[in-house]
Amino acid sequence: MVLLTSSTVSAILTSGIICISTILLFLTGYALQQQSVRNIQHALRPPSTTPIAHQEHSNLARNVHSGQEVLPELSLDRDKASYPGARGNYAYLQLLSDPDPSNICSAIAFFKTLATNSTIAQDRLFMYPQDWDLAPPSSISTPVSTALSLLRAASTKYGIWLLPIDMTKATSAGYTVTDTKVLRLGQIQFMQYDGVLYVQTPGLLLDTEKLDSMLFSHSLPLRHDKSRPDSYNNEAWIPMPLRPDRDATLPPVYLVTVNNVGSQIEARGHIPNVSLPGFGDLVTGPWGVHEKKGHKSSPGYVYFEKDKDGYVQWAGNPLFGAWRAKQYDVCDGLDLDDTYE
Ligand SMILES: *[C@@H]1O[C@H](CO)[C@@H](O)[C@H](O)[C@H]1NC(C)=O
Ligand SMILES: *[C@@H]1O[C@H](CO)[C@@H](O)[C@H](O)[C@H]1NC(C)=O
Numbered sequence: 001m002v003l004l005t006s007s008t009v010s011a012i013l014t015s016g017i018i019c020i021s022t023i024l025l026f027l028t029g030y031a032l033q034q035q036s037v038r039n040i041q042h043a044l045r046p047p048s049t050t051p052i053a054h055q056e057h058s059n060l061a062r063n064v065h066s067g068q069e070v071l072p073e074l075s076l077d078r079d080k081a082s083y084p085g086a087r088g089n090y091a092y093l094q095l096l097s098d099p100d101p102s103n104i105c106s107a108i109a110f111f112k113t114l115a116t117n118s119t120i121a122q123d124r125l126f127m128y129p130q131d132w133d134l135a136p137p138s139s140i141s142t143p144v145s146t147a148l149s150l151l152r153a154a155s156t157k158y159g160i161w162l163l164p165i166d167m168t169k170a171t172s173a174g175y176t177v178t179d180t181k182v183l184r185l186g187q188i189q190f191m192q193y194d195g196v197l198y199v200q201t202p203g204l205l206l207d208t209e210k211l212d213s214m215l216f217s218h219s220l221p222l223r224h225d226k227s228r229p230d231s232y233n234n235e236a237w238i239p240m241p242l243r244p245d246r247d248a249t250l251p252p253v254y255l256v257t258v259n260n261v262g263s264q265i266e267a268r269g270h271i272p273n274v275s276l277p278g279f280g281d282l283v284t285g286p287w288g289v290h291e292k293k294g295h296k297s298s299p300g301y302v303y304f305e306k307d308k309d310g311y312v313q314w315a316g317n318p319l320f321g322a323w324r325a326k327q328y329d330v331c332d333g334l335d336l337d338d339t340y341e
Contacts, residue, residue, distance in 0.1 A: 088194035088222075090215055091123035091161075094201045095186075095250070097177045099132050099140070101147035102312070105331035106202035106323070108154045112330055115158040117208035121215060123161060125196065126151070127186045129177050130164035143334055150331050163189050180244040183256075187242075187267040190258050195220050199283055200252040202312055203303035204323045210300025214253075214272070214282040221270060223259045236279055237270035252303045253283045286317040 092114060094107040111124045137145060155162050165186040167177050175181060183198070190196050197215050205211060218236035225231045232239075237255055251271045259266040274280030281288055281299055288299045302319055304312045314320050327336055 089123070089192055090121040091125050091190075091193050091196045092119070092121055092211075093125045093127060093196050093198040093256075095127040095179055095182055095198060096201060097129060097179045097182050099128070099144050099148065100310075101143045101331070101334055102327065102336050103201050104147040104151055105327040105334065105336060106204075108151060108158075108160075108330040109323075109326040110199075110201070110203070110205050111154065111158045111160045113205045113326070114208060114211075119208050120212045121197070123193070124159060125161050125163055125189075126155070127163040127165060127182060127189075129167045129182060131167065131177075133164050146334055147331065150334075154330060165189075178244065178248040179250050180242060180247050183250060184242055184244045187256055187258075188265055190256055190267060191265060193258060194222055196256045196258075198250060198254040198256065199301050200250065200303040202306075202323070203301055204319050204326065205301050206298060206319075207300040210282050212300075214279070214300065215255075218276075218279065220255070220257065221268065222257050224266075224268070234270070236273050236276055238273050240269050240271045242267075242269045252285070286313075286319060289318050 092110075094110060096103050096107065107126055111126070114121075114124055132148060140148075151160075151162070154160060163186060165182050167182065167185060169185060170177060170181045187196075195215060199211075219230045219234070221231050221234045221237050221239075223231060240251060240254070242250075253272050255270040255272075257268050257270070259268065272280055272283070283301045283303070284299045285305060286302055289302060304317060304319075304323070307313050312320070312323075324336065328334075
């Protein structure tokens with residue numbers, strides 16, 4: 001047996017503590033470095049990178065298993081050249097500020113149809129408050145956590161970029177999280193796009209080609225350019241600034257174009273000119289479906305209205321059954337007719 005003096009013991013303890021601190025410091029530094037590597041990778045993302053590789057940076061997507069079924073490189077066969085505005089980088093956006101399982105399934109179904117029906121727009125974006133990723137599992141209900149894990153799996157399968165938005169700037173100032181606030185804080189992520197088209201959830205995609213033509217059939221405002229009147233006086237897209245202080249919800253169809261002037265990023269919002277023949281009825285509410293006769297064609301995307309309790313209206317909605325079927329197709333195992341808190 002070796003007898004230790006108290007000074008030896010304290011020396012051993014001290015060096016032990018120093019060792020542990022050093023290891024902790026190293027680990028912290030390593031984690032920080034990995035974080036910034038990821039941020040840099042994100043910032044440097046070339047426009048045409050496949051979504052799957054990019055999802056690294058999203059918390060929701062982090063536990064997606066590799067080796068899952070991935071769609072082959074989506075074909076852009078449909079003649080892009082026939083659309084003058086199609087050269088560039090475009091995305092469809094669905095956005096939720098509240099993790100409602102039915103709405104999450106509606107968004108998944110939307111993205112699945114886009115992916116399997118070869119949209120011309122390269123990217124599919126889903127934007128949501130980062131809190132959804134950070135909430136401890138015990139604090140969310142089973143339907144919500146099921147819907148979120150279905151969303152994670154779908155992000156790989158259908159090439160959805162998950163964009164978790166840090167809302168602390170709004171919540172720490174006492175504001176509630178609304179759709180418009182999520183977009184305001186999140187639109188910085190649109191830097192690499194020429195245009196991002198938001199369509200309201202819940203809704204049903206009826207015709208991918210028609211929805212695409214909303215983005216590509218008319219010249220888009222794109223970046224502000226004095227020599228191009230279309231950029232500020234556009235017949236198809238009417239400027240509509242985002243007003244998160246006044247409005248909680250977004251217009252049901254909302255086009256964001258991004259100006260990237262030096263280090264400054266300016267996003268401009270637009271709504272479609274519904275008086276433009278054949279344009280305003282590409283995306284409508286359920287009423288657009290009734291007018292099938294004669295010259296009026298059926299819409300590409302139909303967004304649904306909600307009653308005062310936040311439930312999608314059955315009455316006067318001829319697409320409700322078809323929509324439910326699409327939801328169950330992507331959210332097997334959830335009871336969507338149940339009511340959620
Ligand atoms: C998807 O493609 C199929 C086959 O081309 C077509 O019948 C269907 O209408 C399309 N659906 C949408 C939503 O575009
Ligand atoms: C909207 O479209 C109509 C019909 O083409 C046109 O007369 C009107 O000027 C357009 N509105 C704007 C703001 O461009």
